[in-house]
Amino acid sequence: MNAADSLRLASGLEKLGATKTEYIAEADIAVLNTCVVRQSAEDRAYGWLHRVGALKRDTRPDLTVGLMGCLVGVKGNKKIANTFPDIDVFLPPSDPAPLLNLVEQQQFIQKSETDVVSRRHALQDGELILPAADCGTTFISYVPVVYGCSHACTFCIIPFRRGIERSRPVDQIVAECRSLAEQGVKEITLLGQIVDRYGYDLPDRSNLAMLLERVHETPGLERIRFLTSHPNYLDDELLRIVAEMPKICDHIEVPVQSGSNEVLENMRRGYTVEQYSDLIERIRMFMPKGSISCDVIVGFPGESESQFQATCDLLSKHQFDKVHIAKYSPRPGTVSARRMEDDVPAKEKERRRKTLDEIQASVLSDINRQLLGKKVEVLVEGYQRDRWRGRTRTNKLVFFEDDRVWAGNLVDVEINWAGPWFMVGNLVRTD
Numbered sequence: 371m372n373a374a375d376s377l378r379l380a381s382g383l384e385k386l387g388a389t390k391t392e393y394i395a396e397a398d399i400a401v402l403n404t405c406v407v408r409q410s411a412e413d414r415a416y417g418w419l420h421r422v423g424a425l426k427r428d429t430r431p432d433l434t435v436g437l438m439g440c441l442v443g444v445k446g447n448k449k450i451a452n453t454f455p456d457i458d459v460f461l462p463p464s465d466p467a468p469l470l471n472l473v474e475q476q477q478f479i480q481k482s483e484t485d486v487v488s489r490r491h492a493l494q495d496g497e498l499i500l501p502a503a504d505c506g507t508t509f510i511s512y513v514p515v516v517y518g519c520s521h522a523c524t525f526c527i528i529p530f531r532r533g534i535e536r537s538r539p540v541d542q543i544v545a546e547c548r549s550l551a552e553q554g555v556k557e558i559t560l561l562g563q564i565v566d567r568y569g570y571d572l573p574d575r576s577n578l579a580m581l582l583e584r585v586h587e588t589p590g591l592e593r594i595r596f597l598t599s600h601p602n603y604l605d606d607e608l609l610r611i612v613a614e615m616p617k618i619c620d621h622i623e624v625p626v627q628s629g630s631n632e633v634l635e636n637m638r639r640g641y642t643v644e645q646y647s648d649l650i651e652r653i654r655m656f657m658p659k660g661s662i663s664c665d666v667i668v669g670f671p672g673e674s675e676s677q678f679q680a681t682c683d684l685l686s687k688h689q690f691d692k693v694h695i696a697k698y699s700p701r702p703g704t705v706s707a708r709r710m711e712d713d714v715p716a717k718e719k720e721r722r723r724k725t726l727d728e729i730q731a732s733v734l735s736d737i738n739r740q741l742l743g744k745k746v747e748v749l750v751e752g753y754q755r756d757r758w759r760g761r762t763r764t765n766k767l768v769f770f771e772d773d774r775v776w777a778g779n780l781v782d783v784e785i786n787w788a789g790p791w792f793m794v795g796n797l798v799r800t801d
């Protein structure tokens with residue numbers, strides 16, 4: 371979501387005449403887009419603010435400093451404003467307007483008024499112009515479809531910082547996807563904290579399945595993904611659309627968070643392990659060759675060894691293609707931070723994380739080995755360490771060597787080496 375928000379801001383700034391620089395010493399404007407989902411991310415943001423504050427005070431008093439994202443939140447953050455007086459402008463998540471307005475008002479980038487107004491209108495109408503640096507080099511992009519979240523998982527700070535659920539109109543999303551495809555983007559991921567709740571708040575009751583059908587019509591677009599799903603909203607109609615429509619990748623991201631019903635209840639996730647397992651079986655029924663990723667939190671307050679073991683068992687049973695493992699980190703204002711003791715020691719959280727990581731490494735070695743000698747379709751994203759890098763429809767990372775330029779192309783690769791985290795192969799088709 372932050373990558374999508376940053377792209378939107380960069381696009382807006384370029385429309386006002388700004389150009390990107392790699393070096394902060396050369397910049398007129400520096401913006402940090404922040405995440406506070408864990409304390410470590412928040413700490414990194416403070417480190418950057420201290421460094422940029424010192425730069426501004428010592429040598430660059432003219433530098434405009436912006437702070438964006440969850441550290442600002444939808445309601446602003448007075449504490450941060452008092453602690454870091456060098457910040458000139460605060461941008462709530464997914465809202466570039468405060469900085470764009472400031473740039474317009476201060477006119478430190480020279481543009482005629484009509485030019486600025488027409489360019490801003492284009493942005494608001496959903497025509498997302500890729501920043502110059504991304505044109506011809508960006509083949510995968512992210513499009514937010516629903517902002518915020520109205521759920522109340524006890525550990526989660528996102529509803530406090532990103533606000534209540536707000537779906538974007540279908541036509542705006544479709545226009546944005548079309549403009550990205552026209553600029554060379556081949557794969558789009560539709561984003562939402564609970565993406566499968568898309569449309570629940572819209573007067574016309576559009577839903578994600580309907581939206582996917584519309585985006586599927588985008589000329590030039592090769593692949594569509596969506597994330598993150600919530601187990602309670604992945605219905606059969608949506609799964610059918612994913613299974614049947616050729617551009618929609620058969621890959622589902624659906625967090626479980628824990629394999630223990632007691633922990634799930636303490637997290638207020640709204641489903642049981644049994645219901646989650648039924649869902650996984652339904653997904654596999656619709657997409658026998660598809661892939662499934664999930665998220666897990668270890669060390670949630672009160673998580674016992676046997677409850678943790680239940681999560682290990684769940685991972686072994688369902689053989690996920692990817693598991694994002696997070697160590698529980700109490701976030702200020704959340705129910706778990708206010709009412710539950712963070713009683714699993716840091717060392718034990720790390721042991722549990724490592725244990726799950728090892729289970730996953732073994733599961734993935736088995737899954738990926740089955741692809742040895744097989745042909746997979748890869749969308750080539752770029753070049754890395756003398757090899758082309760891309761992903762399969764099931765979101766698996768693949769490398770191959772070739773002297774020609776393949777970025778942005780769909781190619782077939784025959785897998786000849788498979789490890790848990792990536793695979794290597796030979797190019798077999800080049801159209």
Ligand code: SF4
Pocket residue numbers: 519520521522523526527528529563564600
């Ligand atoms: S559904 Fe996701 S974003 Fe919403 S509160 Fe729960 S964990 Fe946070």
